[in-house]
Amino acid sequence: MNLVPDDDLLLIADTARRFGKDVLLPRMRSAEADRKLDAETRRAFAEIGLADLERPEEVGGAGLGCVARVLVNEELGAADAGAALALDGFGPALYPMLEMGGDLSLLAEAPGRTLLVTEFDGEFQVDGAKISGMVPWVPASEAEAVLVLIKDEAILLRDGWTLESIRGAGLRAAGAGVLRIDDAQPVARLAEASGASRARARARLYVASLLLGVLRASCDYSREYAMERRAFGKPIAHHQALAFLITDMQMALDGARLLVHEAAWRLDAGLPAESAAASAFAECIDASRLIGPNGVQILGGHGFMADYPVEKHMREARALGLLFGGFDAAIEESGRLLVTREAPLAIGIGGAL
């Protein structure tokens, strides 16, 4: 047993951390205001070679797995989760293609962004060969393609939809839009139940790991602030009410991260992972409800101001947690799977926890 990622993956994570700190973080507010990334950011990202982490090697990717993804996403999310979404062309839309036997040559064309939306994100009507629908918010103002994952089916669209730019509550570096699909003709339809649920699991971990990054940034920033800021003759972190709060925030973060890592490891190992991934996402959202608002709380009035990053963390953590059905869809799926077992936490086949 080894709960720590292997050294080669930690090296990749470190590359992502440095990119986040050196490139994304200084541009965090300008990217938010511009609703897009500048050319310099994109160029710098292309240079570090993290763009095609999970694409199979035969279509020009690095062919890495979920553990690599969640490590990288945490690092990018800690700097700017919106930018992380904007930089990843296929993003989680890759997963239905990979897991459901999609034509991988579609990936080789390397378009702009492909958006993944699920039945939980909006309303859809599939009528014979055509699909219509509406998603009130996607973290994008423009896209090359849309992949709709509804239950066991994935539907890839190249046209027949519009994106109307909106303000968006967070993640604005990736843009924000209303997605309207009007009698669109799919370019590909994939139907495969087990692949669809694995795709869903991977998509949840994708968002969960961005969320971990945002939460870590909030924990770190507010903790460091609390050790500097003095009130009543000592650092505010040394008042027990805040010391314990900071402790609880860190515990929530560490616990959620371990669940994400375990679920990612299960996916890479080819073990059943749907319940673990859904619960890991749910736990990240649960942690975000503690950490997001309290990161602001620790800074008091300053926390409320856009001069500090914690208000952005609070907004964006919440927005991320709404994707792909958020908490409710995650616990519903996980719960349904769990109750089919007599002892969900008994050491299972092959000795996996």
Added chain:
Amino acid sequence: MDFGVDEATRESLAALRIWGREEVRPVGLEADREARPIPVGHAYFDRCLARGDGRTHWRPEGAPKSGRKTSTLSRLLLAEEFAYWDRGVMIAGPGPGLPELSVISSGTEEQKERFLGPFVEPDRPRWACFAMTEPGAGSDAAAIQTRAQKDGDGWILHGAKCFIGGASRSDWILVQATLDPSKGRAAQRAFFVEQGAEGLGPFKIEKKMGLKAYESSSFTLDHVRVPAENLLGGESRYERKAGFKAAMATFNAGRPIIAANAVGIGRAALDEVILFANQHDLLGDARVRDRIEAITRKVRMARLVCLRAGQLADEQRPNIVEASMSKAMAAQVAQEATSQGLELLGTVGARGDHLIEKLYRDAKAMDIVEGTGQIQRMIIARSLVGLPR
């Protein structure tokens, strides 16, 4: 990265599972029903000995070493599994118990021979215990008042101890006492007090809310005389004690064990909840499934946090923060799991004869022993934000 359990540990877990189902759970329920610790002469203890339990890991110099060395990770998983069946029964088991490691690490060779020797191949179930807690000093161990005074070439101990596991049945009690209460930990010494020593006792066997299978006793030491050779480690040890304390400050093995116990209790509650929900056809209710999902998720998380502390211990890396986190989190999670379980049972949970109701009472102690949840948070905060002592 690998969240899999090795083959050897899986085998041990499988054996423990059978032992747990056939012996541990029934004897734990019996103790709870009869509201008393498992009696000294109970056949369960003989079976423990026959199984190979109740022994010390220590061996006299030159003797072959005992068995294979198990990793902390593996011990945590076993502690979880044992507590799954009954945490109280786990503590009740015979053996040199809590003080064993102190004696091995700090005792003189003569003390190891004398006090651990009988536990190498015990002729009958034997116990030993460690007595630190006092009515006026729990988490604040620097505040203990039991006095040790030099008397000729021996010592006189005077004071009171409480909530000591298995004290009345122990061959000897390692008693923590102070030379000077105003000088904190530096003035504290540990003494072997043998059962039957004049002035030791009487023992009051406490009535507890849960974990009834093991004895918790309170007793007085009324000017108990112990010989010089009963001072743990002898006089010379205290000149080199600083190094030992420094080692302890970066590493903790006890708290993750309690955390693992709490995880076991939470897991037992979870399985009972699923069983009950199945029997009463409740799984169609989303609220019930949500509750089961939440219990599973939190227990799984606590287990991982606990194993992380264990892995650091195995790698001999500092784990103070992680050890305290595991304990703080797992205790809370176990309490929540059992409480949510009762919610599902409804009034059945209030009858007082359901396993989840017992687990609800048992779980509470996990947030108290080895440092309360609040103490754990203070320890974490010292590292995290430099909270002053």
